[in-house]
Amino acid sequence: MTGNVLVVHGGGPTPVMNASLYGVIMESRKHPEIGCVYGALGGMEGIFKERFVNLSQADDSVLQKLLETPGTAIGSSRYPVTEEDYEKTPEIMKKYNIRYILPNGGNGTMDTCGRIYQACVKEGYGDLRVVGIPKTIDNDLAVTDHTPGYGSAARYMAASVQEVGADVRSLPIHVCVMEALGRNAGWITAASSLARKKKDDAPHLIYLPERPFDEEQFLKDVKELYDRLGGVVVVVSEGLKKADGTPIVDPIFKTERAVYYGDVSAHLANLVIRRLGIKARSEKPGLCGRASIAWQSPVDREEAALAGAEALKAALEGHTGVMVGFKRREGREYGIDTFLVPIEQVMMVEKTMPDEFISPEGNDVTAAFTDWCRPLIGPELRDFVDFQAGNEGEE
Amino acid sequence: MTGNVLVVHGGGPTPVMNASLYGVIMESRKHPEIGCVYGALGGMEGIFKERFVNLSQADDSVLQKLLETPGTAIGSSRYPVTEEDYEKTPEIMKKYNIRYILPNGGNGTMDTCGRIYQACVKEGYGDLRVVGIPKTIDNDLAVTDHTPGYGSAARYMAASVQEVGADVRSLPIHVCVMEALGRNAGWITAASSLARKKKDDAPHLIYLPERPFDEEQFLKDVKELYDRLGGVVVVVSEGLKKADGTPIVDPIFKTERAVYYGDVSAHLANLVIRRLGIKARSEKPGLCGRASIAWQSPVDREEAALAGAEALKAALEGHTGVMVGFKRREGREYGIDTFLVPIEQVMMVEKTMPDEFISPEGNDVTAAFTDWCRPLIGPELRDFVDFQAGNEGEE
Numbered sequence: 001m002t003g004n005v006l007v008v009h010g011g012g013p014t015p016v017m018n019a020s021l022y023g024v025i026m027e028s029r030k031h032p033e034i035g036c037v038y039g040a041l042g043g044m045e046g047i048f049k050e051r052f053v054n055l056s057q058a059d060d061s062v063l064q065k066l067l068e069t070p071g072t073a074i075g076s077s078r079y080p081v082t083e084e085d086y087e088k089t090p091e092i093m094k095k096y097n098i099r100y101i102l103p104n105g106g107n108g109t110m111d112t113c114g115r116i117y118q119a120c121v122k123e124g125y126g127d128l129r130v131v132g133i134p135k136t137i138d139n140d141l142a143v144t145d146h147t148p149g150y151g152s153a154a155r156y157m158a159a160s161v162q163e164v165g166a167d168v169r170s171l172p173i174h175v176c177v178m179e180a181l182g183r184n185a186g187w188i189t190a191a192s193s194l195a196r197k198k199k200d201d202a203p204h205l206i207y208l209p210e211r212p213f214d215e216e217q218f219l220k221d222v223k224e225l226y227d228r229l230g231g232v233v234v235v236v237s238e239g240l241k242k243a244d245g246t247p248i249v250d251p252i253f254k255t256e257r258a259v260y261y262g263d264v265s266a267h268l269a270n271l272v273i274r275r276l277g278i279k280a281r282s283e284k285p286g287l288c289g290r291a292s293i294a295w296q297s298p299v300d301r302e303e304a305a306l307a308g309a310e311a312l313k314a315a316l317e318g319h320t321g322v323m324v325g326f327k328r329r330e331g332r333e334y335g336i337d338t339f340l341v342p343i344e345q346v347m348m349v350e351k352t353m354p355d356e357f358i359s360p361e362g363n364d365v366t367a368a369f370t371d372w373c374r375p376l377i378g379p380e381l382r383d384f385v386d387f388q389a390g391n392e393g394e395e
Numbered sequence: 396m397t398g399n400v401l402v403v404h405g406g407g408p409t410p411v412m413n414a415s416l417y418g419v420i421m422e423s424r425k426h427p428e429i430g431c432v433y434g435a436l437g438g439m440e441g442i443f444k445e446r447f448v449n450l451s452q453a454d455d456s457v458l459q460k461l462l463e464t465p466g467t468a469i470g471s472s473r474y475p476v477t478e479e480d481y482e483k484t485p486e487i488m489k490k491y492n493i494r495y496i497l498p499n500g501g502n503g504t505m506d507t508c509g510r511i512y513q514a515c516v517k518e519g520y521g522d523l524r525v526v527g528i529p530k531t532i533d534n535d536l537a538v539t540d541h542t543p544g545y546g547s548a549a550r551y552m553a554a555s556v557q558e559v560g561a562d563v564r565s566l567p568i569h570v571c572v573m574e575a576l577g578r579n580a581g582w583i584t585a586a587s588s589l590a591r592k593k594k595d596d597a598p599h600l601i602y603l604p605e606r607p608f609d610e611e612q613f614l615k616d617v618k619e620l621y622d623r624l625g626g627v628v629v630v631v632s633e634g635l636k637k638a639d640g641t642p643i644v645d646p647i648f649k650t651e652r653a654v655y656y657g658d659v660s661a662h663l664a665n666l667v668i669r670r671l672g673i674k675a676r677s678e679k680p681g682l683c684g685r686a687s688i689a690w691q692s693p694v695d696r697e698e699a700a701l702a703g704a705e706a707l708k709a710a711l712e713g714h715t716g717v718m719v720g721f722k723r724r725e726g727r728e729y730g731i732d733t734f735l736v737p738i739e740q741v742m743m744v745e746k747t748m749p750d751e752f753i754s755p756e757g758n759d760v761t762a763a764f765t766d767w768c769r770p771l772i773g774p775e776l777r778d779f780v781d782f783q784a785g786n787e788g789e790e
Binding site for chain 1: 404406407408413434436437438448450453457460461463464465466467468469470471472473554555558559561562563564565566568571647648650653655657658661665668669672674676677678679680681682683685686687688689690777778779780781782783
């Protein structure tokens with residue numbers, strides 16, 4: 001059945017969304033029954049406004065650059081879809097002969113594509129197939145071992161903490177509190193542990209949103225390390241909560257749609273200054289952590305491209321209402337296989353860090369976590385020279 | 396005259412301090428009159444505590460890694476030197492046969508080394524020579540065209556803003572305020588301008604500490620851009636000041652030694668949320684911006700190594716009380732020559748951005764600045780793909 005493919009991006013970008021797009025386009029070339037791959041420009045809104053770009057006509061040199069372009073090259077949105085929008089879709093799908101929709105986004109995007117499918121079936125345009133491509137730096141999707149986007153966000157966090165750790169070790173005069181993305185799930189925060197190569201390497205403390213945050217215990221932990229090391233690097237999740245489940249930072253502003261909170265890292269750095277009288281600073285790389293190409297994980301990039309290719313294959317095989325998932329292969333060597341999972345199954349649960357990945361004290365991760373995470377971030381991080389450690393030259 | 400070399404690091408690290416150290420060690424191999432190169436461990440304090448590492452015995456593989464190690468591999472400090480310390484130095488210099496001291500640090504470090512020299516002369520150990528290696532990401536040293544460390548901090552800022560810009564352009568729903576290092580001089584903030592490749596690329600606004608910051612004008616600038624583009628990236632110096640010279644953020648804590656201020660980026664993001672009702676976020680990469688090896692500028696790295704080598708050569712030639720400076724060659728092709736400048740001349744002035752580098756409106760830089768800065772950051776930044784711009788595929 002000849003037809004065209006439509007890729008639509010939704011929600012916040014990852015460093016490898018464009019790699020998934022690349023995977024779809026490359027796979028499409030192997031299937032003569034595919035006319036072209038369209039991209040919906042500007043996210044879901046692009047569908048209803050019929051803003052499509054024919055990606056099959058893009059030069060190979062452009063496609064290669066896609067792999068190293070952060071954000072999304074076709075654009076994303078958080079557009080609130082209306083009933084009227086849905087009603088228009090069967091006509092639009094027919095007009096562009098779109099038979100395969102591959103949404104690459106979060107819950108909202110998947111849900112919207114499901115409803116587009118239903119609207120099309122209702123209007124007798126039943127040959128449409130919807131296969132989701134997973135995407136989130138947060139790694140909070142159920143069923144799949146991990147999500148495209150996470151490995152790169154994890155590599156960024158590990159590498160940045162390693163670099164800041166080298167700086168702080170060089171001039172050990174302060175406590176540095178670094179804030180990691182991931183409001184409800186600590187996966188990215190936890191990945192900072194992969195910065196460690198030697199004893200007393202940063203990060204010295206890791207606080208995850210999966211555990212209630214106790215300021216007194218935090219100050220005790222910090223003081224002890226500061227007295228011993230001088231320079232301390234603490235990594236905290238942007239979503240740290242108190243025992244009662246409320247954020248540890250006060251809301252600074254409320255609108256109808258959202259509540260804005262202060263920065264967790266700044267709050268904790270101030271706490272260290274005020275309560276311990278120790279110099280402290282906060283670093284909040286924020287969006288840098290989901291847009292970094294320098295620290296893109298090659299493993300993540302390849303898996304993201306694979307997810308795109310597999311989604312297209314599944315759609316061509318007749319699947320619909322499913323998403324591509326990753327299963328880790330058994331054995332010592334890291335590898336994944338893909339499988340298909342009903343979209344609803346993925347969407348119902350927000351996957352947080354399991355207990356066996358969190359240290360009993362709640363201020364670090366376990367070796368089980370680092371073993372699980374290490375292959376996802378790609379090549380080993382650099383070895384830094386430290387003559388102060390006494391193992392590189394003769395004192 | 397056979398003797399040993401001592402390198403001492405002081406103040407905050409840069410991504411290429413270790414490259415200067417590398418330059419000294421490599422140069423030392425060409426001079427049989429040099430016994431060995433010592434590093435003072437842990438900064439100035441290392442001298443008085445006689446904590447020296449013999450760097451001439453380090454393996455070549457270790458030295459190669461030095462080039463890609465952020466911070467300082469021998470350690471730095473902000474140690475307050477006492478009279479007693481100075482009195483001990485002639486004895487220590489004699490004991491280790493140190494004849495060449497190469498301080499790589501800021502004002503304090505250079506000044507201390509000058510006083511060590513004087514203490515030695517007083518005690519009849521007059522053959523000591525002190526030649527400074529310049530170092531500061533802030534680029535605020537007088538006389539020299541620019542400083543080792545700046546090119547890398549500049550490259551980091553340009554590349555990070557380019558990446559965040561791609562993210563924000565993909566999902567243009569908020570104003571993103573990024574804070575750059577450099578409290579009194581806007582050189583690093585200004586370098587974010589090199590992120591731009593096409594019209595309307597980030598950064599959309601740049602606010603430097605050289606100009607008084609007007610919150611009302613800022614809000615007006617932001618609103619106009621938000622209405623037109625949706626996503627706005629603003630880069631601000633951590634040291635923005637009001638017309639009366641006080642910081643735009645309130646002090647959050649005072650100790651005897653220091654006053655701690657809130658984050659400028661968070662303050663301005665909150666202002667946008669509160670006053671304009673527009674979603675805004677702050678990113679403060681902070682120390683990441685002076686420790687990044689991924690965005691280390693190869694030009695900066697080479698120049699830092701050169702500065703180290705030239706400092707040693709100058710000391711061997713009999714110079715003392717001088718620092719290595721960079722002079723830009725005439726002509727289209729970028730290149731520098733080194734020269735020697737009396738240390739006092741460099742130390743007296745904090746070099747801020749000249750008027751011709753700042754736009755008349757005070758919210759951007761000029762082409763004269765980008766022309767000046769571009770060669771310092773090394774290879775051109777990546778081209779990102781943007782199908783929304785309509786020039787990569789067929790719409």
